[in-house]
Amino acid sequence: MAKDAIVSDEMAKKFATEKDSAYTRWVRAEGLDIIAAHYVPNLHNVELKPWARRGGKGVYINHEASRTSNDCYVLEIAPGGKVAPQRQLFEEMIYVLDGRGSTVVWNDAGKRMSFEWKAGAMFAIPLNAWHQHFNGSGTQAARYVAVTNAPPVINLYEDVDFVFNTPFDFKNRFNGEPDYFANKGEQKGLLLETNFVADAINLPLISAKERGAGGGHIRFNMARGSMNSHISQFPIGTYKKAHCHGPGAHVIIMSGEGYSLMWPEGEEPQRYEWQEGCMIVPPNLWFHQHFNTGTTPSRYLAFKHETVSIRNAQGVPKAWISRRLGGDQIDYADEQPLVRRLFAEALAKHDLKPRMDEAYATELVDLPKAS
Numbered sequence: 043m044a045k046d047a048i049v050s051d052e053m054a055k056k057f058a059t060e061k062d063s064a065y066t067r068w069v070r071a072e073g074l075d076i077i078a079a080h081y082v083p084n085l086h087n088v089e090l091k092p093w094a095r096r097g098g099k100g101v102y103i104n105h106e107a108s109r110t111s112n113d114c115y116v117l118e119i120a121p122g123g124k125v126a127p128q129r130q131l132f133e134e135m136i137y138v139l140d141g142r143g144s145t146v147v148w149n150d151a152g153k154r155m156s157f158e159w160k161a162g163a164m165f166a167i168p169l170n171a172w173h174q175h176f177n178g179s180g181t182q183a184a185r186y187v188a189v190t191n192a193p194p195v196i197n198l199y200e201d202v203d204f205v206f207n208t209p210f211d212f213k214n215r216f217n218g219e220p221d222y223f224a225n226k227g228e229q230k231g232l233l234l235e236t237n238f239v240a241d242a243i244n245l246p247l248i249s250a251k252e253r254g255a256g257g258g259h260i261r262f263n264m265a266r267g268s269m270n271s272h273i274s275q276f277p278i279g280t281y282k283k284a285h286c287h288g289p290g291a292h293v294i295i296m297s298g299e300g301y302s303l304m305w306p307e308g309e310e311p312q313r314y315e316w317q318e319g320c321m322i323v324p325p326n327l328w329f330h331q332h333f334n335t336g337t338t339p340s341r342y343l344a345f346k347h348e349t350v351s352i353r354n355a356q357g358v359p360k361a362w363i364s365r366r367l368g369g370d371q372i373d374y375a376d377e378q379p380l381v382r383r384l385f386a387e388a389l390a391k392h393d394l395k396p397r398m399d400e401a402y403a404t405e406l407v408d409l410p411k412a413s
Contacts, residue, residue, distance in 0.1 A: 141184030153218020166264030168216030298340025
């Protein structure tokens with residue numbers, strides 16, 4: 043049985059003032075709720091409230107484990123509508139869930155750029171650049187999900203006027219380059235340096251055998267920021283290796299059908315079913331593992347802050363390294379028998395069978411010796 047580390051009310055009261063923060067007070071002042079969940083079944087229809095300052099509807103989604111590192115929100119723009127212009131001293135990455143529209147970005151020097159987007163696009167807002175989003179449809183709402191590093195910034199300064207109204211152009215981040223939001227980028231290993239991806243759902247990926255099951259992977263550096271993100275895809279009848287990392291990874295299902303297992307070390311896995319539009323946010327250092335039980339490849343997007351990525355001395359994320367070598371990834375050879383049994387049962391509901399034999403065999407070739 044999972045333990046939630048719940049203590050007495052007497053002890054909790056000693057830390058009550060530390061649970062609240064400048065960031066959580068700001069969200070309340072915006073008139074919005076924070077959904078304290080690490081599983082949201084469907085971002086397309088999650089309930090929103092009027093967001094007067096922005097001119098749309100919104101909700102924040104971040105549980106206690108990630109609320110000091112980064113956050114997530116969903117915003118909807120009414121048909122034919124727009125949101126108010128905004129600038130901010132924190133970074134922001136956006137994935138479009140529904141609809142189509144455009145965004146204008148400009149700075150105090152007068153450099154101005156605009157680009158169009160539709161469902162499946164992803165982009166980043168340059169640090170402290172003015173920006174404004176417009177819904178391009180007169181009949182359909184536009185909705186996006188965004189992840190930012192607002193919490194540490196707002197908690198650091200405790201002055202929202204400073205965070206949102208500081209007149210300074212970070213020209214190294216954005217200086218009105220004509221191709222800044224062009225659908226292109228420079229590939230450096232697994233990392234794609236870009237500011238705009240027109241169709242992330244069909245973006246070609248790079249082989250990433252280290253994560254298992256013959257999957258594809260690509261990592262992003264967007265708007266020259268410190269936050270990062272990646273897309274992973276895995277074939278029919280396969281699943282990824284379990285791993286853990288720091289808090290704040292927001293995993294958005296882009297295509298496919300399946301489930302994830304999540305658990306703190308030493309406890310039983312908890313199961314979460316998913317389909318396109320679902321979001322999963324693994325708590326700090328919880329192991330998690332994603333399974334494709336559908337009839338098409340499964341693809342997900344993970345937005346996160348760099349604090350998530352615990353790395354070794356070579357700069358490799360420990361979530362990619364076998365636990366046999368001191369990393370945080372569980373090899374197929376070391377997973378619980380329950381994992382394979384549950385997967386076979388889930389596939390059988392679609393008259394499918396696991397296609398994992400090759401992945402198991404390939405792993406054994408280079409599997410480090412168990413200590």
